[in-house]
Amino acid sequence: MHSLCLVLNLLPLALPALASAAQPQHVLHIPPTPPPHASRPLSPALASLSVDPAFWAEFWGNATHPNLFSMRLLRNIAQRTTAPPIIRPGGVTQDSSRFLASAGAPERTTDPATGAIYRTTYGPDFYRSFGNFPEGTRVTVPLNFGNDSVEVARAQAAGAVRWVEGWAERVWAFELGNEAGNYKATQRNLSTWGPAAYVAEWKNWTSTINAVLPPPLRTRWWAGSDGITPAAVTVALQTEDLLARGIDDQTPPIVREFSQHMYAYSACKPASAALATVPNIHNHTDITAFVGLLAPKVAAARGNGSDLVVGEFNSVSCSGKENVTDIFGQALWVIDTTLYAASLNVSRVHLHQGATLVSQSNSQINVPGANGTPGFSTYNLWYPVDSPLRGRRRANPSYVSQLFLAETVGKSGTSRLVELSPPEGVSPDLFAAYAVYDGGAPVRIAVINWQTFNSTMGEAGVRATSLGLDISGLVQKKKATLKRLTAPGSDEKNADYVRWAVLVLYL
Incomplete structure (x- = not known):
């Protein structure tokens, strides 16, 4: 399994780096408050x-x-x-x-x-x-x-x-x-x-x-x-x-x-x-x-x-x-x-x-x-x-x-969304990220790594698609849940092998 898409549930903000220290990391900048171009409140039926x-x-x-x-x-x-x-x-x-x-x-x-x-x-x-x-x-x-x-x-x-x-x-x-x-x-x-x-x-x-x-x-x-x-x-x-x-x-x-x-x-x-x-x-x-x-x-x-x-x-x-x-x-x-x-x-x-x-x-x-x-x-x-x-x-x-x-989108009825710029050194073709704000602060971050791999690719090829994100500037003393949407490859056709579940709970 390898992560291709994830949501970070920030309560309100607490995540160390998403990659190990040995892995090259890219800094994802997230405005601490909703910028002027933030969306209107998201419909729960979006x-x-x-x-x-x-x-x-x-x-x-x-x-x-x-x-x-x-x-x-x-x-x-x-x-x-x-x-x-x-x-x-x-x-x-x-x-x-x-x-x-x-x-x-x-x-x-x-x-x-x-x-x-x-x-x-x-x-x-x-x-x-x-x-x-x-x-x-x-x-x-x-x-x-x-x-x-x-x-x-x-x-x-x-x-x-x-x-x-x-x-x-x-x-x-x-x-x-x-x-x-x-x-x-x-x-x-x-x-x-x-x-x-x-x-x-x-x-x-x-x-x-x-x-x-x-x-x-x-x-x-x-x-x-x-x-x-x-x-x-x-x-x-x-x-x-x-x-x-x-x-x-x-x-x-x-x-x-x-x-x-x-x-x-x-x-x-x-x-x-x-x-x-x-x-x-x-x-x-x-x-x-x-x-x-x-x-x-x-x-x-x-x-x-x-x-x-x-x-x-x-x-x-x-x-x-x-x-x-x-x-x-x-x-x-x-x-x-x-x-x-x-x-x-x-x-x-x-x-x-x-x-x-x-x-x-x-x-x-x-x-x-x-x-x-x-x-x-x-x-x-x-x-x-x-x-x-x-x-x-x-x-x-x-x-x-x-x-x-x-x-x-969540259940509050007041969440607002902002597209985030890709980190320096990451191709805008192959990366997407969105921050969801509620109560004036980011509460969730959705990230997509479009540098995908297929199920027949070797381990070296899979590692080459990995992307490390550093958002340590948001760390506080509360918790955050990391969820990953995963599959053996972007070409997977069997939904039984697709997972959307909590991977790690950071305290």
Whole structure:
């Protein structure tokens, strides 16, 4: 075992050097009080989840038979904070979904020739299943914008009010459409479709749908729900552009949060998949450059009195890439990406889960499962049921990232975050560190050593990746707990060999 990622719980500050005197050490400078650019208080639901509606039943079960495996994994996360993750049932299939009062849990209709999902139908049991989540869990309501039928979307919203028990507390927001900037010609007239057309239509639809919602729900809308960078054939629906076009100029304003999606790499086509490599993804500088595109959107949302969330994200779109997103290194990517987003005042991120959608690309590298079974995405935190393609249901190495993040945020509700500069002599590409402040002092430090190794590397190679940190300037006469997130290598695929536990207690 070798440490690749760790959290230091400082109570309030007490750690000798993290390495022996014989090992070269680098001094990590940590401001003793929160600097002016420290984040706003971290949401206990900072690390939240997104699940494509077509695969809702596999992940969560139905109203009477919840997926107890998934619920147990979710409770493990929820127990570490004061609020469970917020669940977003969203993705491509929400824009071909419909509510029928006579239907039950979500069911897929697929093209037998291609395996593409072209309809997801659900009834009251979908909304009833929201009640199976851990106490206090809030859920967004997905509405179909892509079919260009406001009646379909209105029926979905009315169904949620009718069938979600305790809707006033449980329904966090309504989301109208998924990545409308990526719509096809069969969904909108692409010669005129852009931010102005989107804003006009969004305002018209939300006004129509609000007429069937009780007053407490009429100001709980997500706006945008599009990528932070456009593909070559799409338009970009960006928070600052939508605000400039008056998307939230109603009285009272109705946008609770603006949502942007982000995937740094893609498996939708062989050429883009070739760039989705471990060296490219395991790079802190590249992570900060890409996530940094959110900064102006955060500023625009906050200037509007709203928040900016990442409603959907993962490392490699179109269901991930084997040997890249199904390994322990994916956990490190999720941690670094989430914490850097939080340092920019992104209020929450929803890590996407699902299975292969053949309709995304006719040349994507991932395929569906046999006989219509889900080809679960390799970037999933867990595989919720047994499947021909992925084998037994199980947690993946990346699942532990959610436990790490929950403990980094903590339970106070007042923690603030700062990204730390790398120590002198340490590559900024291969190092990330964050300090968490509470009560005016640092209480936790999260450190990622991106100079990783794989499981086949010899002992000398492993030692070469080690990094010694000296924070002895913070030593006081109290205690600190050191926890390490460890695995035999960054390429480890078996979650049984991933450990997140206390290593040393310094007194």
